[in-house]
Amino acid sequence: MAVIFIFLDGIGIGENNEKNPLADSSLKSFSWFTGSNGLHSDCSAISKPAVLFKAIDANLDMKGLPQSGTGQVTLFSGQNASKLVGRHFGPFPHSQTKHLLEEESLFHKVIELGKKPAFMNAYPDIFFERAEKRDRWSATTLMTKSAGVKLNRVEDLLEGNAVTAEIRQNVWRETLGIDVPVITEEEAAKRVIRAAEKNDLVLYEYYLTDKAGHSMDRSFADQVLTVLDKFLVSIINQINESDTLVICTDHGNIEDLTIKTHTRNPVPLFVKGDTDPFISAESVMDITPGILEVLRKS
Numbered sequence: 001m002a003v004i005f006i007f008l009d010g011i012g013i014g015e016n017n018e019k020n021p022l023a024d025s026s027l028k029s030f031s032w033f034t035g036s037n038g039l040h041s042d043c044s045a046i047s048k049p050a051v052l053f054k055a056i057d058a059n060l061d062m063k064g065l066p067q068s069g070t071g072q073v074t075l076f077s078g079q080n081a082s083k084l085v086g087r088h089f090g091p092f093p094h095s096q097t098k099h100l101l102e103e104e105s106l107f108h109k110v111i112e113l114g115k116k117p118a119f120m121n122a123y124p125d126i127f128f129e130r131a132e133k134r135d136r137w138s139a140t141t142l143m144t145k146s147a148g149v150k151l152n153r154v155e156d157l158l159e160g161n162a163v164t165a166e167i168r169q170n171v172w173r174e175t176l177g178i179d180v181p182v183i184t185e186e187e188a189a190k191r192v193i194r195a196a197e198k199n200d201l202v203l204y205e206y207y208l209t210d211k212a213g214h215s216m217d218r219s220f221a222d223q224v225l226t227v228l229d230k231f232l233v234s235i236i237n238q239i240n241e242s243d244t245l246v247i248c249t250d251h252g253n254i255e256d257l258t259i260k261t262h263t264r265n266p267v268p269l270f271v272k273g274d275t276d277p278f279i280s281a282e283s284v285m286d287i288t289p290g291i292l293e294v295l296r297k298s
Contacts, residue, residue: 001298002196002243010210012252012265016040021221029232033270052275055266057283058251065262071250072139073097078288106288107147115200119144122152122162189234213253244273
């Protein structure tokens, strides 16, 4: 029994109107969970055997707009990083919260349970060069390397054991000039499913939703959501019945393309599989504890 955790950056629950690219019935993955036309504030919570959808808080009892640095540290530790810092902070982890990723993260706790975590994202060499030179790591990469878990590179892509940030590998090939094949969203999903057969927790991060929200560009938003949707639908259809799929985010953004900033909207929690540990979830603080509870049962 494994958990597949898909972290989507910058997806909130916005109004049901044409300004919200998530309020679209063509987004079959979100619609599968909500039973509605995509994801929006008119969607009712869903709690039934093996399927859960609910709105949870990302503001963490702090004023101002949630930010990725504190939001993601909270998501991956179960502790309120914004309160620890005294404000929302991002995009990278604040110095006062790094210890949560370096010593007390979801990955560390999974390993303490005698389980095996894996991070699916691959990074080009230039990422490692810049991160090591500046000693500036994202929340996911700091957590991963601090827990002694492998950070994937180009060779892992070529072996079919990792997934790029844009899913299809096209940016690596077309923009970075790295000789990797373009793949389908379905193939990327198969890689995640295969990883879940070898690991107890498999994490994948998709940040382009946040980038699209900041761009205020509807065509770009639709593009990244279409790719994401095909990827998620494939995972929903292929995941083993004994496994649990958890999809969550750190703050709102893309649901309101009329503004360039993050939002204070609630964020979605989607679960397929063992939903019991998440039924009482109220905020992004509850995701790590929920995942650990699922894994303790196996």
